[in-house]
Amino acid sequence: MAAELFDYAELLRPDLPPAAARWTAFPKYNFVGGHNDADSVPVEGLIAAAATVLKREGSSLSTYGLQSGPLGYRPLREFVARKLANDAGIACSPDEILITSGSLQGLDLVNQVLLSPGDTVIVEQMTYGGAITRLKRLGVNIVGVAVDHDGLSSSRLKTALDDLKRRGIRPKYIYTIPTVQNPTATVMSEARRAEILGLSVDYGVPIFEDECYADLVWEGARPRALRGMVSDERVIHIGSFSKSIAPALRLGYLVAGWPLMSRILGIKSDGGSGALEQMILAEYCRDHFESHVRTLRKTLRRKLDVMIEALRTQFGAAAEFDDPAGGIFLWVKLPENVDTTRLMQLALQSGVAINPGAEWMTDAAAGQTRLRLCFAHPPEQVIREGIARLAEVCHREFAVPARSAREHR
Ligand SMILES: Cc1ncc(COP(=O)(O)O)c(C=O)c1O
Helix, strand or coil: CHHHHCCHHHCCCCCCCCCCCCCCCCCCEECCCCCCCHHHCCHHHHHHHHHHHHHHHHHHHHCCCCCCCCCCCHHHHHHHHHHHHHHHCCCCCHHHEEEECHHHHHHHHHHHHHCCCCCEEEEECECCHHHHHHHHHCCCEEEEECEECCEECHHHHHHHHHHHHHCCCCCCCEEECCECCCCCCCECCHHHHHHHHHHHHHHCCCEEEECCCHHHECCCCCCCCCHHHCCCCCEEEEEECCCCCCHHHCCEEEECCHHHHHHHHHHCCCCCCCHHHHHHHHHHHHHHHHHHHHHHHHHHHHHHHHHHHHHHHHHHHHCECCCCCECCEEEEECCCCCCHHHHHHHHHHCCEECEEHHHHECCHHHHCCEEEEECCCCCHHHHHHHHHHHHHHHHHHHCCCCCCHHHHC
């Protein structure tokens, strides 16, 4: 049989990550990943934008790069430049913006141009699991620095930088998610940002700023981006439309000066990010982005309130968390005897998916009692039912909460 003749297992390169499991379906109570609210996807607006832009310039799909070059569709880059100037205080031209296939591609590109095995990077001790996995795969040394209620701790960062300097190590970058941190959902103050920028200069270490959730701050104006507080190239900035419009569009952006950008373009080897998505998004966002995210924020805040109420009802004081400043996640701490990796496995058998804290921390053991819950995707009633099921599973295995969810009612 042909299948036996071609056993790819023998041919695979030896340093591949583990094989993927086959996808079956989303669990009913899906609190993992960064999925968004289904009813908030602006379907009608996207249909209208698609019709308008395709009628006007659909024939430009005949070219790679839509007559806009490798940085991406120019009207979308112009929109991003205006948005970054207005919201984040970043003064950059459309020619300093690269449209990427999600901000994940931005992460990969920056890592590919900067990191070799054995290099060192500094990241927040609680951080995006996808960033940790990538860094591990690259054979990079990861130094985790504590996060407090104001985001990345500047005093701990200084200690880490001093320690590395003493050992003759210059980290390649400091990776931070300052605005609606993942997973803690804190928003770093401008004063803290200034301290971190100061350390970046003092120790000659660039900052890699990930602003995936910056459009989803509940109240008031968001602080300036780190990139918006400096006039030099110290900060590489990435952002995304995944959390503001829809993750399946796979569109994000990267801001960098030409010396770095020209090297990044040299390895962005996909022939350009999805052109139709870029055209539709540019057309839609020009007039509708602001009002769309205003409404989305209200929807997400409502869902967060439902999740908080469900946790208080089902877990009582056993579940500890801060009220997030924005975003789509709640970062929860359970009592010491709970192992959330085990809880994740058991909960999945009851149709409840959660992200265990160990995957969101540089020191996996320190995340054992933590879990991350995404409240954006499930409808409100599903959030209530899912948290009730989670409490039942947790009570059965760990006697947490002390009374079963049913007795609570
Ligand atoms: C902090 C952070 N950065 C980047 C990403 C990647 O997002 P995307 O590739 O959809 O833009 C995520 C996804 O959840 C994230 O949480």
